[in-house]
Structure formats: C-alpha cells, structure tokens
Amino acid sequence: MATPPLEHLVSLLLAPFTDAGSRTFWPGLALTALVAAWFARVQPWRASWTQLLALTRHPSTRLDVQLLLARQLLRGLRGVAATGGAFAVAAWIVLRLDHSLGAPTPLTLSPALLAVVYSLTLFIAWDASRFAAHWLMHKLPFLWAFHQVHHSAERLSPLTFHRVHPVESLIYDLRGALTTGAVAGLFFWLTRGQAEALTLLGVPALGLALNVLTGNLRHSELWVRFPPAVEGWLMSPAQHQLHHSAAPEHVDKNLGTWLACWDRLAGSLVISESPPLTFGLPAGERNHRDDLLSALFGPFIGAAKALIGPRALAALGLLTAQAAQAQDPEETPAEPAEETPPRPRGEGVGAEILIYAEDGTPRVAGSAHRVDEETLERFEYDNVERVLAEVPGVSTRGEDGYGLRPNIGMRGASSDRSAKVTLMEDGVLFAPAPYAAPAAYYFPMSTRLVGVEVFKGPAATRFGPQTVGGAINLLTRRAPVGLDYGLDLAGGQYRSGKAAGYLGFGDERAGLLIDAAQLSTAGFKELDGGGPTGFQRGEMMVKGRLRLGAEGVLELKLGLSDETSHETYLGLSASDYAEDPLRRYAASANDLMRWTRTQAELSWSAPLGEQVVTRTVLYHHYLTRSWTRLDRFNEGPDLHDLLQTDPSSGQGALYLSILRGDEDSASLDDALALATNDRRFHSAGLQSTARWSVGGETIGSDLELGLRLHVDSVARVHTQDLWMMTDGALVRADAPTTTTLDSDAWAQALAAHVHEDLRIGEVHVLPGLRAELIRSQRIDVGAEVLDPRLAGILLPGIGALAPLGPWLDVFAGSTRGFSPASPGRSRRGQARDGLVQRARPPPPPGRPPRRARRLLQRLSEPHRPMHPLRRLPRRRHRPPVQRRRRLDLRRRARRGERAVSARRLGALRPGHLQLHPGPVPDRLCLRLPAVWRRLAGRQPALCPRAPGQRAARLEPSGARCRRRRQLPQRHVGQGRHLPRHRGRRPAAVSPRRLVERPGHGSPAGVRHGHKPHALRRSGLVATLRRAAHGADDDHGRPQGGTAGTQG
C-alpha cells in the first residue's frame, strides 16, 4: 500500500528530527536549546539572540540546510534498505561458519549479560570503524575532496551534522554495513540468535543517549568541555569543535566520534583548552562554494585532481610517516587506579545491622536470634517453618504444608532445599551431604528441639560451608541431671496424630536420655480415586553422658529417623483449583518418598587449663532415600504448561483428562513417566573447637578456634518407568525401566575458623575468619571421568556491637559469603558460586597467586585517611607551594578569567604536587566540568591523586570527593550469583531442563506470570539453539527424561 506523496515527502524531510536514530532527534535539539539558553544567561558573549540571528543568516548555515534537504531527498530516491548490506555480511559470516565449523554450543550467559556484551561490542566496533573511516577521509586526498564539504562549515550548528556529501554518506553506510554485519553475524553464530542489543526506541540505547545528551553540542559554538581525564577517554563537544577549527595545530585532530582512545593510539588527540577562533577551511583549500550545486559537484573535480595529481603520491608517503608517530606522553590522561583500597575502619557496607540480644545468646559477629524452649513449647510447633517464621531475615517456602521438606533461605539467598544455609544440630552439620549435595532432604522434627539458633552475616563465619545467608543450629535435649520426662500427645483433623515423649535420668557423673516422636496424618488432600496423601514420620534419639576425669565429659548421641510420605509436586489447573483446592489428580497416586536415616555422634568436651574449653565431635550420618514422583507425559505436553493453560479443547484437554483419571492412556505416547530417584548419602567428620576466654570487667576476649575435617558422598541412581492411566488408576506399562542417571559424587573438606569477641567496656568488636579447602569429584556412569577438583577460599567477617542503653544495641558488620558448588557443576557454575577454579597453571614457586597477593597487599597497606583536604588542617600541614597555587586560582576565578587548564597552571603536572604523604585512596571526584563551577565563582580545589595517576584533577571546592562505591567482586567467594542464579539453574540450559521445574521443588501449576515453556521452545531461535545443543533428533528433550534433575 503506497503512502500519499505529500505524507511521504513530509515524513522524509522530517526524518532527521523524528527518527530516534538520527543525531538531530528532537529531544537532543531541545536539550541543546536549553544549554544555549543557559549560556546566553551566563556567558552572553557566547550565546545571544543577536548571535543566533547571525548564525541563521550565514551562508554556511544555508548550505547546511540545503545539504540536509538534498541528502534526505536523494535517500528517498535511492530507497535502499539500511540493513540490507549488513544482513548480507552477517548472513555470509554465519553460513560460512556453520558450514565450516558447524554450529557451536551456545554460550551460557544470562540474557541480560549477553545483551550488555553484545551492545558494548557493537558500540565499540561502530566507534572504531567510524574513526577508521574518518581517518581515511582526512588522510586520503581523494576522500578528503568529499569530506571537506563538512569541514567547510564556517559556523557550526546542529544542522552542520547533515552537511555531508552524498558520496561520503555512501562510504559511511558501507562502513556501517560491514561493521554491523560482522559483529551481528559473529554473535548470531556464537549465541544462535540469543543475543539482542539493548535498544531504546528501536535504536541502540547507548548511542541514543550520547546523541541526545551531547551529540548536538558537538556541532555548535557552545564550549562544553569534560574534565581532562575524561576527555582522554570520551570525546567532549569542545574537542569536536577543535576538530572543526581552522587553526593549523588542530588539523586532523580529534577524529573519533565518542571514544577518544583511538585518537590516543593514533596520536591525534587534543584535550580542549580554549575555544577555536575560527571554523572552516582556508579559502585556497576549498573545492566548492557555499551553494548546493557547487557543494555537490565541486568535490568530484577535486577528487579527480587528487587522483591524477602528484599530490596523491606525496600524500601516501606522508601517510606512512604519520602512522609511525609516537603518542605524546603529556597528552596521556591519568590512568584510573586499578586497586580498590580497603574500606577504612568504622565504615559499613549496609550489611544487616539488626541484632537481637537474647539472654544466653553469645555475642556474635553478626545478627543472631534464638528461639528458646519456652517459645517452642508454648506454641507447640510441629512444623519447623513456623518456628523459623519468627526469626527476622529468615524466609521459608512451604511445599507440602507440613514442613516435611522445608525450604529455608536467609537474607535473600535462595531457599531451594535450604541449600544456601548451614544447617546444624547441636553444632554438627546434619544435611545429608553438605558438600557433595547441599540440598537438605532431611530436617529434624521440631518436636524434639529445645532451641533454635539463627546466625546471620558475620556470625556465620563460625559455621560453614554455606555462609551466604547464615547458619541455623538446632538444639536438642541433653541427658539431664536428675529425672526428667515428658509426654506430648495430640490429634487432629485428617487423622493426624502426634506422639512424642522423652525420658532422661542421671547424676553428675552420667546420664541417659531417650527421646522419640512419631507424627502421622492421612493428609488433607483428596486423591482422585482414593488413596493416601499423608505421611508417617518417626524419630528416635538416644543420648548418653559420662564424666571422665575432673572436667571432661563424653557424650554419645544415636539417632534413627524414617519417613514415608505420599506427597506430590503435581498441582492443579486453575479451574480445578477453583472448584476444589484440596484435590489431587489420579496421576499422582504413586508419588511416594521414603527415607531412613541413622546418626551417630561421639563428643568429648574438656577444659585445657583455666581459660580454654574444647569440644571435639566425631560424627557419622547415613541416609537412604527413594523418591518416586510423576515427572511428565512420555510424549505429551509439558505438565506445567498443561496446568497453566488449562485447555478445554484439543489434545490438551485430552491429556488433562488423563491426569485426572477421566480418560485412559491409549498408547505409550500418552503414558505417564514416573521417575524414581534413589540416593544414598554418607556424611562423616571430625570437628574440634577451642574457646579461650580472658579478661576482666573493662576489657576481655573470647577467642574461638575451630577445625573440621569432613567427608561426604552421594550415590544417585535415577530410573524411569512408564505407567498407563487405565480406569482411573495407574497401571505399569509394558515398557522397560530406563536408567536416567547413575552417578557418584564425593567431597572432602577441611575447614578452619578463628573468631574473636573483643570486649572493650560495653563495646564488642568481633572479627572472624573462615577458611575452606574442598576437594570433590563426580563420576557419572558412561561419561568422561573428570579429575577431582580442589578449591579453597578465605571468608573474612567483622562486626562491632555497641549497646545504647538498656534496650537498644547498634551493630555493624561485613562478611564475605560463600556457597560451594556441587561436584560436577560446570566451570562457569563453579566460578559463579565462588569456587576458585585454577584454569591457569600454578604460579612459579615463591610468587603467591594473584588473588592471594592482592589480599595480602590489602591487609598490609597502612591506614589511609578519608580525604586529605578534610583531614589535614589547611594552614599547618599543607606545603606552602600548594597554598600559593590555590590562591592564584581563586584570584583568577574571581576575576572571571577564562578557564585555565590544569596543564597550563603547571602546578598540577605530574610530580609537582604531593598532597599528603603515603598512597591516596582512589576517589571518583568530579561531577560537573570544573570550568562551570569556576566560572560561577566557586573556588577550585584539587582532587587527590590516585596511585599511578600522573596529573591531579582539578575540582571545584565544595564538590565533595565522594568515595567510590565498593563494587563486590563477583568471581571469588562472594557467594554472589548472577541474578538468574538465585535459586535457579542457568537460563541457557536445554529447554528440557527448564521444563523440569517440578523436580526442583516448585510444584507444577503454581507459578505465576511465567511464560509457558512450550512457547519458548518454538520459533526460529529456539530451533537454532536446539540444533546447536545437539538435540537434533530429540528436539530439546534429553533421552531418558530426568537426567540431572534435582529432586
């Protein structure tokens, strides 16, 4: 459908102002107008109505307008798609790479990170290619003949941007096509179409922002500079005005568009000092007049002369010499400091500062909370999630409603299977395999707990390995002195029953405790066709205590636990949930979890002298688990998609009916695949702590040292069976059992910690340090066996606690969090989880590794003052030469003289100024160009130099040298994850893994606002990714279904 001619013409001519990709997009022009108005007020000699009128009437401006119109009209006649050339280049690259190298495995980066990398690569490539093309325009006479049309402008205005010869436009279009096509093609091949540039209004966001904010100021006569250090990296409008300057010293300078690094490399960078006196070209050099026809055809004549004249050869010789010219070291701006100094003492990073100081809770380097026995008995919590719900900062996510498999998270860390929290019972790790498989499928029954301690932040450095969120220590009853007993019987709905009791007796020398509990319920859900939905769970603990010697106590703890629970992950469709939320589909009838756990711990507590108390524990835990659950249809739709879509027609309705038991499975295609995950966990270790307490009323110290040697392992055998829905019941299909996973993983860990509680009066200072050294391996049957991994990490933490009155404590602390990766995770996964993976060969002997070297350096550096100009008294300590130069600057500013560059002052040259002895912390000082402040009458000040910086930065006084925010290091031991890793697998795994959410702990059909997986599986990009993953013949579905699923 063709547009009306007038409408088309108008849109064509207005495109430079309405197209978001255009330099003269109207918001940019509006911003330029505001800046011009400000200049008119503050610097009337630079911008006034008279000057504006003169500008519009100037012949140069008229030619700007004519060329703008001519270019747009010629583009309209040309009608070439802007992206056509780039597409051809990109397609050629992708197809050639595909055919010669094949499709690579797509990069496993988060979409956000990929978008950032892609956008930055495009930006840098575009800028580099522009510089190269512009450099050629200036160096080759043939091209200069056309480019000088742009440089012949004697007055600059935003419309000068469009003062470009059509041949030059064509050359730049070609440049753009080649560059864009190359980068887009390469990223497409690497990511199989996943990479998308960050755009705003359909154009790259960064380019749009730069164009709008500073683009039009470049072609204007408003002198807007950046600080010299910034101008070394980013082209300021002033620098581009110098590029248009007619002065000989500015010829062929500042050729870059946005980045100044290319000019630095080529030796053509000029830092802006003073505005140029004139713009344009010498009269003798121009090949055209200020009229359109001359501007269009004159360059052709000039180009012809350049081609056949002797000057062409001379220019080539000149070109070679200029390319070898070295960079002027004085032009080199300061290198920003690489090292980030440590935070001076006393300043926090916004860590949790809330602390609950319960009586009996030791002062710890972090937030701590205790739920005592009285609270537990008062509320009779059987569900540990309800116990922990009292504690601030602890989040729990229930699955079954009974707390059978609590998901506990702390301080925002993922709560999936409580894998990010250190879980202990009486100070001993109780997760089935805390290192080899951190997911906690066992949790002690709350009926036999007498206390719960929760440690967050720096407090968690005493415990490990998970220190991201914190640690939870469950306290069980001890063998009493005397006679102690209790019985707790309860009954409730759904045939729920609890029987718990304990009996203990003993004296000072020995004691015995037996604690047992049994919970059962028929379940509150109603299974279609009938059947159990509840659980039975029992635990028994026996503790014995024997005093040996004067003070030593030997304790033995034995435990036996088991569970049988008919719980499922299969949810309901929205309509079925609305009708009966307690319904359970017939397809989940066979879901069953059974596990048995044994526990044995032998501990020895004894004092060493008067001030030291030690406790050593030898422990062994063993857990076997078999978990059968509905996984998927054999060949049907994804369960989650099915429930979320809730179809009432088509095949979807048929599959939903099969889930409900209303329809029979007709073939193996609509058979139900039930996965059985059998696992055996071993966990054993020896740990010892020693606490040394000294001090008096005013000062004291509690030093705790701890050491733990721990080994654990997990053996996984996952199988899958097909079941047919027949008459509302599941019947085993005539299909063999397939093994989907057979693996062994183990881990050996040596952990040590030191924790100090230094008490000075009422104030506590609590530094701590934890070290973990972990060796692990995973062996998958039938797969390549990788060498065991060895990883180590240091986890410091520090806190301070000060009471402010009887009811208020103030706490501040900082800690480094860590969460070890399970054996068998990818290298990227290990890095993201903070596990140090040495991909490089070890450093030569005698030279510590880089990371350790930086840590040592930081620890050994002297204390640095916060700000020299604030800390040092002005008159007494500053060298006289500084004061003189500072007064000189102030006098000049008061006189309203033009801005004097830092270099001209001389006082700021490298080596001429020393603000204070010792290294200077890095600061990010300037917010606005110094010249603006100076000319506004503010006094200039000097910014401290950073290490390695050759020239100090000029900064208006009054503007604070603000501290640069410490950005967390992502790659070592922080426990910080890329956002997509918070509790979830990387997004770039095969679509099948994304589908297996039920195995991850999230019940199907419950998530909200989640895009159906099936829709993500369709489409061109999904096809390309599937092909690249090698899922050529299974369309993203791994053979055997549930490989690698957690659950």
Add this chain to the structure above:
Amino acid sequence: MVTEAGDRRSWLVLAGLTALAAFQPLGCEQKGKGDSALGASLSALLESAGPNVIVPALADAEAKALALDEALARLEATLTAGDDPAADQLAAQEAWRAVMSSWQRVELMQLGPLGSSLTALGGEDLRDEVYSWPSVNPCRVDQVTADGSYAKDTFFTESLVNTTGLDALEHLLFAAAENVCPAQVTPNADGAWEALGPDEVARRRVDYARVLTAGVLTALDDAQARFVDDGFSKALALDDPNTPYESEQQALNAVYDALFYLELSTKDKKLATPLGLRDCGETICPDDLEHLPSGFGGPAIAANLAGFRALYTGQDGPGVDDLLVELGHGEVNDAVIAGLNDADAAVAALGDTPLAELLVNEPEKVLAAHDAVKVVTDLLKGDVATLLALQIPAEAAGDND
C-alpha cells in the same frame, strides 16, 4: 562565498529533487517494528499466507468432506435397505482417503486458530477438532459406538478429541467387525458389544461416522470463518489490532513453526519412530505408524510434503522462497526445492503399499523416504532458520553519517 545565481540554482535543484521524491513509488508501509532485512517481502508473505494458502486448503478439505458425507449417506441407505454394502463401503473409504489427503496438506498449516492452544499464539485447537493424531483411541470409539452416546446433542461438547474427527472416522470405516478393547473393559466386560450383533454394529458405525463427518464439516467451516470473516488472515499480517503477534518476526515464527511439522511429525513420528531410529525399544515399531487401519501412511506423507511446498512457496503468492531470494540466498531456496523434489520421488516410490508391510518387507524404501525428508528438514532448521532469524541492529547516527 555564494552568489545570488548560485543560491537560486541551489533552490531549483532542491525543488526538482523534491518533485522526484514526492512521486517515487516506494511500496508498502512497514508493519510492526523489527530489525529484519526482510521488509516488504515478509509483509507480503504474511498477507498472502491466509487467503492464498490456508483458506484454499481448508476449502478443498471441506469439499472433500462433503463428498464423504454423501458417500456415507449412500452407505447408510444401502444398509437400511439391507443390500450388500461392500461397494458403498469401498466408496466411503475412498472418500475418506480423499479427505485425509486434503487434510494432511493442512497439517502443515497449524498456525493461529488451527494451532494448539498450548504451543501456538492464538491457538484454538481447531486442528484437533478435525484430526487429533497421535491422540487416537480406537477402543474409546468402539465404546461410544456400543453405548450410542454419539447420538446425543451434547456429544461434541462432552467428548474429547480422541473420539471425534477423521482419526475416529478411519477406525469406523476400516476396522474389522470386532472391537479392539480389552476383554476386561466395556463393551466386552458387560457383553454390550456382543449383544449388538454385527449388523447393528455396522449400522451404528455408519451413523457414528455421519455424526463425525458433520462435526468435521463444522470444524472446517469454523476454521475458514476464523481466517476469513474474523480476519485471522489480517491478524497474521498484523493488520488487525487484536493480533496475537507483537511483530512480523513473531508472525514469521508462527509460519516457521507450522512448517516445522515436517520435522517433528512427518520425519520423526511417522517415519523415524516406526523405523526404530528414535523412541523405539525394538528394531522397528510398526505399531507407532499413522493410519494403521487404512494403510494410508505413504499417501499421508506425500500430502504432508505437498502442504509444506504450498506454504513454503506461497502457492501463487509470495512465500518463504521469495524471502530467501530477497535476502540474497537463492541457493538455499534452490536446495530446499531440490530436496522437496527428491523427497516427493522417494515417497512416491512407496506406492500404495501400507507402511506396516513395507517396514517388514522393504524397510530400505521407508528409510530412503526418511532420509530424503531429512534433507529438507535439515535445511529448514539450518540455513533457512538462520537466514530468517538473523536480525541486524540499527545503528545510531554518528558524525558524517
């Protein structure tokens, strides 16, 4: 320096350029936003797919279904009169084959209302209402035959797709007199089937078939109405404000997903699985073949290829082949067409012999057909997908642009 004459000439030149540019035909407006280089060809394809490809295919299927209905009416009359129904039975079977052949072309056009509500944007499961393979259940069809629930007015609203559509019709027209249900379920467990007797079973099957044919005709009518009257053809071209597609690229994705049926169903389910190449625990899995009762597997695959060619080439209008040519990669299109031709030849070599027999006696022919189709699908998910998915980011204007 500029002279008055020079200035006048400049403005005259501009006026001339303005006049030229104002009346330069530039083609259609771009619909939607996107960085694709496909431009006008893509818009033309999306505008043409509905009226030139999908609607004619649906109309053809409807015409064939009407013929089937007439054949069934004659069969019903013969049975009522007590005459030998063999000839009419054969005619009805032949009419079913014609409908099935026509519908197997439409199988490659499952987008929009024809698509699945689970996987396709704007999907309304209309395809399943006509033909729901592999979700077929012959035993359920026999159960419905026995209990006579097909005669209820609410039959279609209460039934699932495995008891309706062309797949159920196939069982009714081609199955043996006995039912296929196990002994322990109805209608065998309660003796209902035996109580009916062969004549009554035959009569009920024809009645049921007529009901199903009426349902197929209704579904085909609905589908055409959705594409024409309700304007899904316009929605596909992003001309409708209620379109489910946010961009032309998304609409192109829907077309591509429809074409991908050739990979997922034709190559994998209909050929690779029965050949034992995937998802088959035995050497061959003939039970997983499509159209087991009628032996129509080979012609069905041939019809799939015809449907693929129709959507790919756009019939008489613009198609994906034109897109590839416009993108400057006509050689990829040539390879696809050549592959299609080879696949047609390989499938034609299967003849009318049921695939179940060929799998046992001449598996190399079936394998050759599979390999020939694989050539096309490899191109589809390789170079074709690359070229159609490749997006070029726009560049913000820099100096001298």
